[in-house]
Amino acid sequence: MSGDVAVLGVGMHPWGKWGRGFATYGRIAARAALEDAGVGWEEISSVVGAQTVRGGYPGYVAGATFARALGWQGARVASVYAACASGAQAVDTARAQILAGLADVVLVVGADAAPKGFFAPAGGERPDDPDWLRFRVLGATNPAYFGLYARRRMALYGDTPEDFALVKVKNAAAGALNEFARYRTPVTAEEVAASAMVADPLRLLDICATSDGAAALVLCGMEYARRRGVRDPVRIRAVSTVTPTFPRTVLDLPDIGTDSAVAVEPAPEGFRASIARAAYEEAGVGPEDVSLAEVYDLSTALELEWYEDIGLCGPGEGARLLRSGATGPGGRVPVNASGGLASFGEAVPAQAIAQVCEVTRQLRGRAGRRQVPGARVGITANRGLFGHGSAVVAVR
Template identity: 70%
Template sequence: MTLVVGAGMHPWGKWGRPFVEYGVAAARRALADAGLLWTDVQFVVGADTIRNGYPGFVAGSSFAQALGWSGARFASCYAACASGAHAIEIARTRILAGLCDVALVIGADSTPKGFFKPVGGDRHDDPDWLRFRLLGASNPAYFALYARRRMALYGSTAQDFAAVKVKNARAGSLNPNARYRKTVTAEEVLASPMVADPLRLMDICATSDGGAAVVLASESFARRRGLSGVRIAAVSTVGPTFPNTVLEMPNFATDSSAAVPPPERAFRSSIASAAYEEAGVGPGDLSLAEVYDLSTALELDWYEDIGLCEPGEAAEMLRSGETALGGKVPVNPSGGLASFGEAIPAQAIAQVCELTWQLRGAAGARQVEGARLGLAVNQGLFGHGSAIITVV
C-alpha cells in the first residue's frame, strides 16, 4: 500500500520566475505537511516541463539539485498533461516494489503569455505541429470542436457551458492556491469575448505558473513514524485502443477507423474504467472528482466519461446542482483549471493534493462533507492519460 502523507503547492499565477522555484516551494510545503525532512526522501520524481530549457527536460535532477544533493535517487518523466500522474505512478511503483519507503513527486511550470503553441520549431512529423499548421486548430479551436460536437449530439448550450464556469469560479474563490478567486455570473461568461465559437474567453482555461508536490510513503514506514495519510487505491495510465489512432482531433476518420468497428469504450472512459477496476470501486462510490476542464464544455464530457451519468445527461446533472459544492458528487471542488489555469507538469499532482486535503477534511470552506473516495482524471496528447483514485 502507498500513502500520500504530505501535499503542498505554490499558488498559481503569472509570477515570471523560474519553474524550479515553484517546485521547490511546493516540495518544502509537502515535506512540512508530512512532518519529514528532505533527507528522509529516498526517491524524487520530477514531472518535466518542455518550455523551460534543459532543466525542464530533467526536472527530477533540477529539483533534487535545488533542494540540495542528498544522495537520493531521482527520475524525470513527460506525459503531456498527464505528466504529474505518471510521475506519481513511477514513485508508487518503486514503493510497492519495496525499493524505497519515501518518495517525493514534484511538478512545476513557468508558462508563456497567451495560449500554448508547439515546441521545437517546424517538425513535420509532429501531429501537434500539423494540427496547428495544416488545420489551423490551436488549442482553443480544438476545444471548440469538442464543444460543437457536444451541442450537435446532445443539445448542450452556451448557457450550460457558462454554468460550469460559474460553479468552478465559486469553488475557486474559496481556494487560496487558485489564480482566479472571483465569483462570476453566467451573464459575465456569455458577455466575454468570443475566442473559438462557441467558446468564449471565460470558457477556456488560461496558461499559468505554479507548482505542486506530494510525499508518498509505504504503509510500514508511515506506521513506524506515526504518519497518517490517504491511500492511493489505483493509478491508471492506459493508452488508446485500436482503431482510435488519431488522438489530437475529434471526429476525423482514419483508414483504420473506417475499416473496423470502434472500440467498446472511448479513450477517456477506458482510463477511468481501468482505475475503477483496480480499486474495486465504481462511479457510485465517488465522494468527489477532479477532472481536466480545459474548457467548460469538456468538463461536461468528463461527467459521462467517468460514469457519473449516461451520455447526454451531463448538462441536466449540472443544472441539478449535483456536481456543485454541497451536491451529491462535487466535481472540481478545487476550482479546476477554470480557476487555476494550466501549469502542465503540476496539474495532475495538484489534483491529488486536492483529493488529499478533501479526504483529510482539511479543505476549509470548500470541504466536501464526509469525503471518503476521490478520483482525478487527465488526458494529454499522443495517447497519454491518467486516472488516480484515493481513499481513506
C-alpha cells in the same frame, strides 16, 4: 490492499504569472509538502519530477533539477513526460518504486512557468508532433480544438452555451475559496456570455488560461507510514495510465504511421471513459462510491464530457447532471471543488499532481470552506497528448 501507497504530505505554489523559473516554484511546493509530511529532505530516497519541455534542458531532467534545487543528498531521480498527464505518470512512477521496494519515501514534483497565450510546440518545426501539425497545418490551436468538442456536444445532445457557462460559474465560486487559485473572483453566467468570443461557441471565460504553478506530494509505503505513527493516511489505490484502443474516438490528427494498425477489437467506449474504467477496476470501486472528482476542465464543455466519461451519468446527460446541482457544492458528487483549471489556469506538468493534492485535503477533511462532507473516495482524471491516459483513485 497491497498496492496502496500513503500520501504523507501535499504542497503547492500558488498559480499565477510570477515571472520566476519553474525550479523555484517546484522547490517551494516541495518544501511545503515535506513540511506537511513531517519528513526531512534528507529522508527522501527518490525524487520523481514531472517534466516541462518549455523549461529547456533543466525541464527535460526535472527530477534532477528539483533535487539540485533542494540540495544534493544522494536521492534516486527520475523524470517523466506525458504532456497533461505528466503529473499522474510521475505519481505512478513513484508508486512503482515504493511497491517494488526501491524507495521508502518518494517526493513527486511538477512545476511550470508557462508562456502567455497559446501553447506552442517546443523545439522548432516538428512534423511528427500532432500539436505542431494542428497548429501549423490546420491553424487549430487548443481553443479551436475545444470549440469542436463543444459544437459536437451541441449537435449530439442539445447542450447550449448557457450550459457551458454554468460550469464556469460553479468552478469560479469554488476557486474563490482556494488560496492557491489564480482567479479568485466569482463569475456570473451573464459575465461569461459577455466575454469575448474565442472559438465559437466558446468565449474567453469558457477556456482555461496558461499559468505558472507547482504541486508536490510525499508518498510512502504503508509500513513506513505506520512507523511514522500515521494510522489512517489517505491512500492512493489506483493509477490509470492507459492508451487508446482502435478505433480512436477522439478528435485528433493521425499519429503519422501508427493509426492504420488494428491491435484489438473495436472499443465499446471512448478513450477518456477507458481511463476511468481502468482506475475503477484497479481500485475495486465504482462511480457510485465516488465522493468527489477533479477533472481536467480545459474548457467548460469538456468538463461535461468528463462527467459522462467517469461514470457520473450516461452519455449526453452531463448538462442535466450539472443543472441538478449534483456536481456543485453540497451535491451528490462535487466536481472540481478546487476550482479546476477555470480558476487555476494550466501549468501542464503540475496539474495532475495538484488534483491529487485537492483530493487529499478533501479526504483528510482539511479543505476549509470547500470541504466535501464525509469524503471517502476521490478520483482525478485528465488525458495528455499522444495517447496518455491519466486517472488516480485515492481513498480513506
